Amino acid sequence: MELSLKNISVALSGEEILDSVSLTVDDGAFISLLGASGCGKSTLLKTIAGIIAPSKGSVFLNGVCADHLPPHKRGTVIVFQDLRLFPHMTVAENIAFPMKMRGAAREEYVRTTTELLEKVQLQGFERRRVREMSGGQLQRVALARALAANPNVLLLDEPFSSLDENLRQDMRQLVQRLQKDYKITTILVTHDRQEALSMSDKIALMMDGRILQYDTPENIYDTSVSRTVADFFESAPYIEGVVRDGIFKCEIAEFVVDKPDGIYQAVLRSGAIYIDEKGPIRDFYVSEIQYRGEDYKITLKEESSNLQLETYISSPCQFNVGDMVCIGLNVSRVLLFSSN
Amino acid sequence: MRPYLLLAPLILLGILFLLGVGNALIQSLGYIPAFGMTDLTLEYYKQVFSNPTLIASVKVSLVIAVVSSVLAAIFGVLLCAALVMNGYVRDRIVQAIKIPILIPHTIVALFMIMFLSQNGLLARILFHMGLITAQDGFPMLLYDTNHIGIILAYLWKEIPFVAYFVLALMTSINSTLGEAAENLGASGIRSFFHITLPLCMPAVNKALLIIFAFSFGAYELPFLLGATIPKALPVQAYVEYIHPDLRHRAYAMAMNGVMLLITLGISGMYYLLSRKTERMNGEQRG
Numbered sequence: 001m002e003l004s005l006k007n008i009s010v011a012l013s014g015e016e017i018l019d020s021v022s023l024t025v026d027d028g029a030f031i032s033l034l035g036a037s038g039c040g041k042s043t044l045l046k047t048i049a050g051i052i053a054p055s056k057g058s059v060f061l062n063g064v065c066a067d068h069l070p071p072h073k074r075g076t077v078i079v080f081q082d083l084r085l086f087p088h089m090t091v092a093e094n095i096a097f098p099m100k101m102r103g104a105a106r107e108e109y110v111r112t113t114t115e116l117l118e119k120v121q122l123q124g125f126e127r128r129r130v131r132e133m134s135g136g137q138l139q140r141v142a143l144a145r146a147l148a149a150n151p152n153v154l155l156l157d158e159p160f161s162s163l164d165e166n167l168r169q170d171m172r173q174l175v176q177r178l179q180k181d182y183k184i185t186t187i188l189v190t191h192d193r194q195e196a197l198s199m200s201d202k203i204a205l206m207m208d209g210r211i212l213q214y215d216t217p218e219n220i221y222d223t224s225v226s227r228t229v230a231d232f233f234e235s236a237p238y239i240e241g242v243v244r245d246g247i248f249k250c251e252i253a254e255f256v257v258d259k260p261d262g263i264y265q266a267v268l269r270s271g272a273i274y275i276d277e278k279g280p281i282r283d284f285y286v287s288e289i290q291y292r293g294e295d296y297k298i299t300l301k302e303e304s305s306n307l308q309l310e311t312y313i314s315s316p317c318q319f320n321v322g323d324m325v326c327i328g329l330n331v332s333r334v335l336l337f338s339s340n
Numbered sequence: 341m342r343p344y345l346l347l348a349p350l351i352l353l354g355i356l357f358l359l360g361v362g363n364a365l366i367q368s369l370g371y372i373p374a375f376g377m378t379d380l381t382l383e384y385y386k387q388v389f390s391n392p393t394l395i396a397s398v399k400v401s402l403v404i405a406v407v408s409s410v411l412a413a414i415f416g417v418l419l420c421a422a423l424v425m426n427g428y429v430r431d432r433i434v435q436a437i438k439i440p441i442l443i444p445h446t447i448v449a450l451f452m453i454m455f456l457s458q459n460g461l462l463a464r465i466l467f468h469m470g471l472i473t474a475q476d477g478f479p480m481l482l483y484d485t486n487h488i489g490i491i492l493a494y495l496w497k498e499i500p501f502v503a504y505f506v507l508a509l510m511t512s513i514n515s516t517l518g519e520a521a522e523n524l525g526a527s528g529i530r531s532f533f534h535i536t537l538p539l540c541m542p543a544v545n546k547a548l549l550i551i552f553a554f555s556f557g558a559y560e561l562p563f564l565l566g567a568t569i570p571k572a573l574p575v576q577a578y579v580e581y582i583h584p585d586l587r588h589r590a591y592a593m594a595m596n597g598v599m600l601l602i603t604l605g606i607s608g609m610y611y612l613l614s615r616k617t618e619r620m621n622g623e624q625r626g
């Protein structure tokens with residue numbers, strides 16, 4: 001089901017939490033709502049689900065305004081950050097709950113519960129009590145229970161943040177597989193940029209109750225609309241420079257760009273530079289080498305200024321701290337933002 | 341040493357209390373040397389359960405305790421649910437429901453007499469509205485074997501008590517698990533009966549036990565509002581205690597013994613319930 005938010009504003013206890021949020025999620029799409037803790041992600045999910053009433057704006061489901069639908073009729077199901085499994089019920093009873101609530105026959109919900117437990121790889125756990133399960137298992141029960149509600153839109157509130165790394169990877173795969181199987185329109189709330197970039201059709205980057213950019217992972221990363229957005233994905237150094245007649249000039253380099261004249265900041269991410277004997281940028285030395293398993297992170301400093309760049313090279317590393325190096329520029333990956 | 345020193349007042353009070361209880365128990369077994377009674381016997385307990393007057397007293401107290409505590413639990417939960425659902429949790433209304441909890445039982449008894457006796461306010465209002473034509477057209481609510489006056493007085497005090505006792509837990513469950521249930525398709529009412537209420541039951545039961553124990557053993561309301569015959573157990577015990585024949589004190593003490601046993605049983609249940617609540621809260625956090 002297509003979900004559309006139009007100018008949603010929310011105030012809680014007199015404080016503005018969301019400010020005119022608009023967003024459309026296509027039917028069956030998987031998007032991430034990415035933002036730092038406290039920026040209003042959970043509030044937005046609760047607003048979509050009708051738990052919080054917006055002070056302005058509307059929620060549309062398949063183009064129909066849902067403002068007057070009470071939470072239990074919206075079908076916008078949240079997997080809460082704290083899971084909220086019912087402690088007085090078994091695993092099977094938890095999963096059957098939404099089906100019972102919509103009046104499913106006993107044999108139907110028993111069969112579906114078994115199926116769903118299989119889907120989340122918890123066969124045979126029907127009669128377990130919630131307190132007898134591990135964190136990762138509980139996460140999967142919560143997911144199965146949400147699916148049992150036949151969601152129009154599935155809202156996942158930081159579902160992986162409480163898991164350790166291995167489990168997290170498994171859960172991500174499981175969620176993606178189920179989302180594809182059921183073709184459910186899904187919003188994943190996360191503060192993990194890698195997670196957002198790797199899992200989503202689109203990413204909505206949120207800050208202080210606003211959506212700064214909503215785009216595909218490639219676009220939002222490579223053509224961020226502002227330095228704030230670019231910095232959120234990779235905080236990198238920048239150099240001020242000037243564009244005149246289609247040429248950008250700064251202290252260490254100059255290259256052709258397709259921008260109007262003016263003062264710009266060039267953001268030099270690790271992917272925009274590389275160490276190269278014949279590179280045009282000189283006077284940098286290796287100030288730090290950090291081994292990371294799959295590669296090395298190299299920190300480069302300019303002798304005469306405080307400018308500090310970072311790049312990654314694969315093993316083996318032929319440099320030592322203190323070596324002078326030349327740097328090449330991957331012009332297409334340099335982000336330019338107008339300074340005014 | 342210091343912790344024990346700080347505990348000293350408590351220990352002292354505890355000792356005094358236990359001495360009193362022990363003394364009463366010994367007397368209930370017929371051992372009161374001051375009156376020349378030195379044989380230990382269960383005779384007085386047997387009497388409590390075989391003498392018609394005393395049996396009637398036990399019954400009266402049980403009826404009052406059961407009806408007041410069950411009704412207070414039911415209506416208290418409803419009141420609490422109404423407060424929670426309407427978001428009055430931090431409201432003046434919550435302050436208002438504390439008032440009946442604070443007012444002493446004796447005062448409540450006076451209210452009841454003012455409002456509900458056959459020449460009370462309510463009867464007068466009905467009379468002036470022409471709904472009743474004489475004093476005895478108004479039903480006998482006080483001093484009657486239906487115990488309605490006593491039960492109403494307890495309800496007036498204990499319904500707010502239950503609501504207040506359960507409020508914090510219900511608020512927190514409603515805003516987490518109740519919210520989740522609605523999100524999964526349960527209407528507000530079904531979410532309440534399937535999720536919020538069952539999870540609040542340990543607290544409700546605790547409140548119910550407190551009220552039961554209190555209304556079973558309390559003296560003021562049955563004394564001020566109760567029927568002449570049969571009397572509630574604590575009132576009857578008092579009658580036996582001040583009986584001109586001092587040897588009747590053993591009966592009084594046996595009745596106290598019965599009340600003590602029942603109260604102890606309830607304390608035991610309360611303890612078990614508390615442990616259960618703790619376990620469940622632990623789970624929710626875990």
Ligand SMILES: Nc1ncnc2c1ncn2[C@@H]1O[C@H](COP(=O)(O)OP(=O)(O)O)[C@@H](O)[C@H]1O
Pocket residue numbers: 012013015017035036037038039040041042043044
């Ligand atoms: N009931 C509330 N009343 C007032 N402020 C709230 C309430 N709930 C959340 N907030 C505030 O709203 C902001 C966004 O919260 P939340 O949506 O939970 O953020 P996120 O999920 O992105 O971490 C936070 O600053 C939080 O303190």
Ligand SMILES: [Mg+2]
Pocket residue numbers: 041042043081157
């Ligand atoms: Mg959150």
